[in-house]
Amino acid sequence: MCRDGQCEHRVDPLDMGAATDSGEGAGAAAGALGRRRLLTAGVAGAAALTLAPVSFAQAADGSSAAKPPAGSQETRVVTGFLETGAADFVYLPVEVPRGVQKIAVSYSYDRPTVPSGVPANSCDIGIFDERGIALGGSGFRGWSGGFRTSFEISNSEATPGYLPGPVDAGTWNIVLGPYQVAPQGLNYQVQITLTYGEPGPAFVKNYPPQRAKGRGRDWYRGDCHLHTVYSDGKHLPVDVATGARAAGLDFMVSTDHNTSSSHAVWGEYAGSDLLIITGEEVTTRNGHWLALGLPAGEWIDWRYRSRDDAFSRFSRQVRRGGGIVVPAHMYCAYIASQWKFGFDDADATEVWTGPWTYDDEHAISTWDQKLGEAVRTGKSWLPAMGNSDAHSDPNVIGLPHNVVYADDLATDAIMDGIRAGRSWIAESSAVKLTFTASGNGKQAGIGEKLTVPADAPVDIRLDVEGVPHGTVRFITDEGQMHQESVSAEGTGTVIWRTTASLAAYVRAEVRHPMADGTPGQGNTMGDALLFGPMAALTNPLFLVKTGH
Incomplete structure (x- = not known):
């Protein structure tokens, strides 16, 4: 009709x-x-x-x-x-x-x-x-x-x-x-x-540059999981870029669901002060993953389940383009969101997504188990990431974000830093920390190895700012080995001594006090472990015995 x-x-x-x-x-x-x-x-x-x-x-x-x-x-x-x-x-x-x-x-x-x-x-x-x-x-x-x-x-x-x-x-x-x-x-x-009718003029793509004005080799802050109206977000690209700048970020990654369409507009919003990296959140029926650092305009397919044996194919595609593969919010309760593909084809894993919840606590525990497995088997270890997954208000861009040690403020350098685990996670730019291990006249930082005689004393040191009444936890392959609070001003230094024979790796957490103002919430082990929501989390540093 x-x-x-x-x-x-x-x-x-x-x-x-x-x-x-x-x-x-x-x-x-x-x-x-x-x-x-x-x-x-x-x-x-x-x-x-x-x-x-x-x-x-x-x-x-x-x-x-x-x-x-x-x-x-x-x-x-x-x-x-x-x-x-x-x-x-x-x-x-x-x-x-x-x-x-x-x-x-x-x-x-x-x-x-x-x-x-x-x-x-x-x-x-x-x-x-x-x-x-x-x-x-x-x-x-x-x-x-x-x-x-x-x-x-x-x-x-x-x-x-x-x-x-x-x-x-x-x-x-x-x-x-x-x-x-x-x-x-x-x-x-x-x-x-x-x-x-006749086709109109071709759309003009405006991809973002792969480098911004950095500070050379330094620590750079960035949120690697962000959405816009180009998928299911409510923010325009200009709003996300503005939010990233307001959060004190040096870089951000665009990760709209299952599409590369936003890549072609980000050039307008990048600048010397903000590196915008192109990516995608790949939303399969058995979990979501981040393809970070994709060549602008490249699309990654999502139409498969874990039983289809296709994930490794697309993880290889991402790596061929210089990007990294990161399972996202592995314990999200929504249907099809929980991670079912394993971690053999991952370069890092997202353990903290948005405001701190029980899902993140569970993800941290799983990640820590993977660290222990890597130590026992000699396999490569899996770095941790934290991102906001911000879609709309009241989601906060940069809560949390990654602080990455990179050679430059450039896409390839940032990806290299994340891949190497030279990063830590902060809830905001107000949180600052350094984390080192010193022993036998040598020093190592986050993501690095310190090789020392088995029984040589090693001092683990964390300097932190921006977490009032914060609780510092040092965690090894044996579990939590030290806990100490910092001042009401949120500034403090915590030092703990160990050896390579007692700890294969050490990672640090900085926790807020509980909402009622007490130092923390006890657990089934009594008052030995007292801590609240996460404020900062480091990747581990490794202690290697001489000759190993």
Whole structure:
């Protein structure tokens, strides 16, 4: 049916996830596929469902069709139903004809009432162009998860989360991600509108520089987990850059979910005082991870589970580009957020995310166990990171952030510092510390090794500022070995003596007192361990016995 210059073709569901394409706008090929659905496992890593294709009149008629007038539009509406247990990704092929200037997509789905504790409907959306949907392929054109109900793509511009560029002829694929499906199932509707005409001028990319004016070899502060309106954040890029500067940061990493679309705008907001590094939060169905230090414009695929054996492939892709791989908020309670891929392909791990919670306490414990395993097995150790994961107010950019020792304020130097574990985590720029081990005439700092005779005395020293009534903890492979409070002004020096025979590594924590003002909260071991929320956390320094 046509109305006000738009042709609407409504497609009704036939069975679970199926969609038909019939009527004047559909070609013979589309009709032949109209009553089947194809389950494709492996096309995109996790199990996927491909629906019958949607055609437009111009695509069906091919070269014999008259060229549509510039500005004219065609619309198709597809409806369908997904049962509980639907495939991770549902692909809706769209046959895009020649001469399309813009593609616009909107979608909706029902949200039936469910009992408390039962997952409700939640469905994400994105799109791949005529280059295909192969895992890690070149067809990606955008993703907005569940944050938007519509998007547009043209050569000149695109909705945040999507990549501007030509709308070339061929089979595009709208991808639905039924994140959760209620027991009643999920009814969905997708509307596709093509606007015909000549492509406009190409979008001009403005990638950020890979170097800012630094201080040479020094400690640099940065938040490596931040979101904008280009995924599910509510901050514009200018707001995030302004917040990073206000937090006293030297660098920040853009990590919008599953898309590289924001990379092309960050150049406007970088400056000599702020290095902006491009990255992505890769949101799989078995955990989230940060791809930090990606070459600008590079996209990392997320369409797989731990059982698909794909994570190592994409971690290698990140490293080839000079970046690092960091599991994020490993104990986040949200569905699909808990980390299931292990740590063999990780370069560091996020142990503190946003305001301090029990999730972070658990993550610190897991990380500390991994340190112990590394000492016992001689394998590489895994550095810790802390980031804000700020999406919107009242999230605080820089709470927490990383203080990284790097050769320069440059992307490669910052990545090298994090990879080497030459970093510590602070809740704010008001917190300052130094952490060293001295013995046998030598000294080592965070992330370094001090090699000394087994029984030579080693002094572990921490100088701290900015944590009033703070509690300093020294923790080794044996557990907590020393605890001491600092002054009401928050400034103090704590020194503890040990040997390489007694401690293979030492790391430091600085904790706040508990909210009621007491030094801390006891645990099942009584009053020996008294501490509150984290204010600062170091990576370890290692004590190595001579000859080992």
